Amino acid sequence: MGHHLQAGKLMLCAQSQLLLRNQSLFGVGKWALVNPGDTQIFSELETEASLPNAPTLFGLHQYYDTYKALASSSPNTHFFSAAFDQSQTGELDGIVIYMPKAKQHLDMLIANMAQLLKPDGLLLVVGENKGGIKSVAKQLERFCFNINKTDSAKHCGLISGQVSAEKTNGHNFDIDKYAVTRSYEINQQSIKVLSLPGVFGHKQLDPGTALLLQQFADHKQVKQMRGQFYDFACGTGVIACYFLSLSERLKATLSDISALALYCAERSLALNGLQGKVVASDGMQEINGSFDHILSNPPFHEGLKNDYGITLNFIKTAHAKANRGCKLTIVANRFLPYPEHIQNTFHSFSVLCKTNKFSVYQGSK
Known part of the structure; x- marks a missing residue:
């Protein structure tokens, strides 16, 4: 949850602008960009690709919006996955990771990428x-030597390291080593949830999600629910698991923009x-x-x-995708401007619950 493409795909984010200042680093060979913050960086780097010995570029994406935009327009090869392996790219000369929000998510990406790089x-x-x-x-010390701050500008930094054959010896990246399985008691119903760093609700059952599910504490009422159920921005899948159980x-x-969330x-x-x-989907485009029944604890962060x-x-x-009588139920921080939008869009509207931080809203078609 929470990732979104830069508005207007032709804008370079500050991180990409910093990379372009250091284009000479890319030199020759095979390179990958991991979770780029915009799509434009590939075509900017390709303008140099007419030169002899230009680098081959790969895109490794954990976010579906960026992947989809590039897969349909870019001459480079792009992959969408929770984890990546050498069968996709072969050995790489260099990799650039766009830094994620969660520190543990970066640890996981560094470990994954260390396995794709040539020694040094x-x-x-x-x-x-x-x-x-x-x-x-x-964080780079685990797999790298010769670690340097390469450049800084536009309130961003670029840190580099060389992957050490000694440190990666015997290292096989396994995403499940980073996964945590927890059991939650939700309204007297026990649910198991697998989560990964970088996925919404990784550390605990999110209090907003818990509040949303409290509105469905009556097991008899939930057992009578039937038909098509949709969990938007599903994260670890906890909402759907509760109802289906x-x-x-x-x-x-269940849909999400994040490959890590879909894996979970x-x-x-x-x-x-x-x-x-x-389903991997940017918004509801692929749905x-x-x-x-439509339920969600929707995202409101872009980076x-x-x-x-x-x-x-x-x-x-x-x-538009709701059957007649369908109820949309969402939980959101109280300061967010959603009530009027649900009121203007749906036939009837109610506030199921309010705390000092969250509200649960419901609209019926």
């Missing part, structure tokens, strides 16, 4: 100063012996069919900034 290959991390780029050198008459679709959601379903359709557009668009699209 270059591993770069680019990120905003306020995002914690200054502490990255320490109580009602056998629901058919669920699939595993959470399996841990509870449940079935659902898990087919219509629904009888380190607030962005309401994702959810406002979701409310509109949810109405």
Whole structure:
């Protein structure tokens, strides 16, 4: 949750602008950009690709919006996955990771990328100063030597290290080593959830999600629910798992923009012996069919900034894909401007619950 492409795909984010200042680093060979903050960086680097010995570029994406935009327009090869392996790219000469929000997510990416690089290959991390780029050198020490601050500008930093054959010897990246499985008691119903760093609700059951599920504490009421159920921005899949574990008459679709979230959601379903359709989607673009129940704890962050557009668009699209009588139920921070949008879009509107931090809203078609 919480990732979103830079508005206007032709804008270079500050991290990409810093990379372009250091274009000479890319030199020759095979390079990958991991979770780039915009799509434009590839074409900017390609303008140099007419030179002899120009680098081959790969895109390794954990966010579906960037992947989809590039897969359809860029001459480079792009992959969308929770984890990456050498069968996709072969050995790489260099990799640039755009720094994620969660420190553990970066640890996981560094471990994954260390396995894709040639011995002595270059591993770069680019990120905003306020995002914690200054502490990255320490994180690179696990697999790298010759760690340097290569450049800083536009409130960003670029840190580089060379991957050490000695430190990576015998290292096989396994994403499950970073996963945590927890059991939650939700309204007297026990649910198992697998989560990974970088996925919303990784450390605990998010209090907003817990509040949303408290509105459905009556097991008898949930058991009577039937039809098509949709969990938007599903994260670890906990919302869908709760409803599916109580009602056998629901058919669920879960979607998220994050490959890590989709990995978790699939595993959470399996841990509870449940079935659902898990879909990579930017908003509801890839979602087919219509629904009888739509639930979400929707995102409102784009990187380190607030962005309401994702959810406002979701409310509109949810109405279009709602069957008659369908209820949309969402939880949100109280300061967010969603009530009027649900009121203007749905036939009826109610506030199911309010705390000093969150509200649970429901709209019916």
